Amino acid sequence: MLTLLSLQSAEIALLASLVLGVACGLLGSFVVVRRIALVGDTLSHAVLPGVVAGMLWSPERDPYVILSLAALAGLLGVVTVQAIVKSTRIKSDAALGIVLASFFGLGLLWKSRARVPGVSDFLFGNAGAISVQDLVTMSVVSLLLVVIVFLLYRPFLVLSFDEGFAKGLGYPVGFLNALFYGLLSFAVVVAMQAVGVILVSAMLVTPAAAASLFTERLRTMTLWSMLIGVLSGGIGCFLSIHLDGLKTGAVITLVASSFFTLSYLFAPQQGVLAKQLRRGRERQRVARENLLKSIYHMMEAEGFRQDGVTKLALAEWRKTDLESIERSCQKLIKAGEAHVGRDALIYLTKSGWRRAVEIVRNHRLWELYLTNQADYAPDHVHDDAEKVEHVLSGEMLRKLEKDLNFPEVDPHGKPIPSVEKTLQELSQEGGTLS
Amino acid sequence: MSLPWDVFGVDATWMLLMAFLVALPCSQIGSFLVLRRMSLVGDAISHGVLPGIVLGFVFTGDLASPWLLVGAAVSGILVTLLVELIHRKSKVKQDAAIGIAFTTLFALGVLMLEFFTHGNVHLDASCVIEGQLDRVIYYPDWVLLGIAVPEPVVTMAALALCTMILIVVFYRALLMTSFDPGLSASFGFRPSWIHYGLVGFLSVIVVSAFQAVGAILVIALLILPAASAYLCTHRLKTMLVLAGVHAFLSSWLGLLLYAHLNAGLASAIVTAGMGLFLLAWLVGPVDGVLMKWLARQRAVAENQRDISKNVSERNE
Structure with a gap:
């Protein structure tokens, strides 16, 4: 703990970026395989009321409180999307848009009404404002994500490709889905502080999509995706510190996009070049x-x-x-x-x-x-x-x-x-x- | 409760008018997005046009310049082309392609914003998220018919008028391509032209609404009115009218909320719009859950009555 406390803010930012690369890369590969990239986007906006609530609840910004409330708001958002789709003719794309914008608008209104300071760090991402306590929380949560996904790898795998089959195998599909979206909300909130609301999507989708072009196997894809996530986070954060403090989230996103471009062009089997050849x-x-x-x-x-x-x-x-x-x-x-x-x-x-x-x-x-x-x-x-x-x-x-x-x-x-x-x-x- | 007119005086009228003029074209084009299942294309475009906005702002120094709208239309179409490029040529699916394309462009826009407009008050990061609808009163006035009208109100009015005219002119083409692209192609309407035309025009509207409500809340203005109207009717014309009504009511209620809470105007309008959507979800004549539940109860009761009638007839 002593060594942790003596960390400079730049070092904390770098470590946080690496940690978020792991969390988002891991869950992102499931997001890409399940074709719910835009659910991730919706989730990242829907957590805002939870963040505001957390900041109001604990003015000393206890990261565990904020994280739990944010994840709760995210889950509520996902449940609302499903309720809209189930009970009306509205299709899932519009339902996602409704929840995304409504929750976000509500959060913004609440924030500006209650004049909560520090929320804008979550909105735009501010890797420099991450405290040691935040970093520890992020690491603990990410570790938890990795362990849970590792333990429940098979059920998640089956669930991602064929929900009906998962039901047939006797898996508790409803519970697993809720757990998955809960974990996803955690990953989103972990990343939000560093990269901001909008670019969380990039951390979820881009490394995983790049990895998906390398391999047909989910396990390999997950590992690649985590690696690309970590590299994007590390390189992006390093660059943003050295390039006169450019916005960390934007730089990390662009690094991830560069990885995707490379893999889009040069992936050994699926790359555009290989296909052309x-x-x-x-x-x-x-x-x-x-x-x-x-x-x-x-x-x-x-x-x-x-x-x-x-x-x-x-x-x-x-x-x-x-x-x-x-x-x-x-x-x-x-x-x-x-x-x-x-x-x-x-x-x-x-x-x-x-x-x-x-x-x-x-x-x-x-x-x-x-x-x-x-x-x-x-x-x-x-x-x-x-x-x-x-x-x-x-x-x-x-x-x-x-x-x-x-x-x-x-x-x-x-x-x-x-x-x-x-x-x-x-x-x-x-x-x-x- | 504090009413807007008590708080802001005559400026409240301009705020209401401005809010409505921004929300109206969004609600109309949003109706087609919802019908064509393109809602999230609106999301992607509202973020993806940021580099275009920043570039336009750098060159013209003015967020109201018409060149900005041209640039917006082009960059909006570029976003959709980029998405197609990614998902047509690789096994990356469309949803992931949208995610990659818009985040990349948005990140680029954020960096350009920082790089070009350092410390400029008219275009900064918070404007991207929250918009500056309440600033409309600080703009220079145009004098029309002896009344001083703030400049953004004039431009938005022109754009809203344009939208309504275009919707009326292209109504048939939009209707047919939305519901049956194959049939419309056989009638000589090119679905792909209409698609790109819609995307281009959507970008123009998104960009002009951008300054008022920001990149994220514009999605609410696009989708909430359309989705609420969709729950109330089966007819496209009625849906368009209802979406317009939703746009007006949410502007009006939003302004009330804004004056009452003294919080962000744009987010207040979105929250009001959300409230209206919840209302439609509950009691929408066509698809409201409560209405459907009532109809079911009535049907069950009728059924019961029929059965008991039959039984009593037989007993006689």
Whole structure:
């Protein structure tokens, strides 16, 4: 305690920001998963009458009193929202808005009527005004939050994703929900003193949303979210102290938003960049496969008398110019699916042959499936097969072959090539594959 | 009980008029927000336009400048585009996207406020939260028809008039896009144009109300009248009229409360509006809980009567 008492206000502010990062990051991930981000916003405004009541009740600003009354007001707000939605046609968005604004207006009126000093620290956030006693309370409450959520992790997890299922498992859903919103109110009030009413939402939503782009698992997401919350709090508070005392809440929020932007752009699986790259690679693969298919078709039209095709013939076949064929062939060669012989013809390598046969086989199998099993007219199946041929593989393909009884001819009378047979024949001929 | 006219004299009239002129356009556009389930878009925009307001204020030095309204409309649309950008391109859901977008912009606005307008009395943090509706009497007057009218009252009156005209002109389009976007598209009204038009105009109204009531209480002016009216009627036209009535009554009662309690004017108006909403919740003709309960009791009693009548008929 002695060491705590000797802390400077800047150090207290920093510690408080770290603590609120933990509390908000933890509950925020549940908020994001349950899609109640705006409930968090409403809650943060609805606690105001409770804060005013707490300040009036205990003029020496006992943080426990303020915290409990504020959380009570928050719970009352949530209950009111549910009552409005249940008993009228008003939808939840309007109900949230009503409670948010009404409770906040009431709190403001009461505050200005009773002339309570110090409420504005809660409204705008003032990390510098946090006392050692406040810090201890915040830490105790946050620790409590962490312990409760850790102990009740499973029920909360089930509740967040499927309330009906939670009921079926015999969980006391009503009690758990009340507990959850109670904890959420505590987290909100803990954060409010440092970042202010409006930006509490940011602490609840932004780190958790950033974390949600990293992982599909709630447990991992919760840990990431707490980490990002702590980092935002720490870095934000540090910056605000060093940048001439800029408003702590705003700086912390912007740091959290930067984390979100980073994760939005660069998250390994869900990031916009990663998705774009994946889509680009996919498009390239489809383009390559279409070229392989064309080469196969050309050779098939010649009765496989020749192993290679000229670029000019390929360009004519694909109804495009030589230049673009040149470019696509380069990509094919780079992927190891074709090579240029001494006679300047394009030859398929073994893996090129395999893929080409696979694609043609997929295409014709799918056409057959659509005509035989799905009653499509034979002249309506080509376009669909053009898309499906690139994604058909594995389990699905085997099921298709079995259902169609390993066919050899497609609805247009063309043979459905077999990968194994073709490769065997090729290696017997010895031709280009040796 | 102290009446406003005893306390403020003729200024009370200006305060009432100003409060009503701010609340009226909010109540009208708010009705459409509630019907379109966009209430929280109003919340997001009222916070998200703060950087626009600060920038406009820095360049024009005047919170009443029309350029501020243009900037507001643009930044309001930007907020919605930002929300779309976040939730369309990632698995972040719309509610979280709204939360992220408006808090980020609001934080930016707060920092800009501190940075640009250090110590400026006309635009500070408390104005963002509480507004300065009661300051209307300190503004310079315009002389209209021999009467000195405070300047903000004139601008708000113009805006309120504009709102009413726009609502009348676009009534059909708004009605159809609110209830059946598919049908309205087939009639040639583009739902997305109406949507962005509404968002842009909402931003203009929010910004002009901002100085009077602050960023948070403006939500009350948008939603409370509309929600109260919604509980009283099934018809859109009646709902709009009732929302206007709610706006007037809450301004009037709010002023009474303000004079009586000597507390913030904007929060007094919101509290009065909340009281009216509670009243509608209880005794609203269409959806009030008490009315529904009474109707149920009556139905049960009638049922009972029918049954006993049938029984007695059979016994005869």
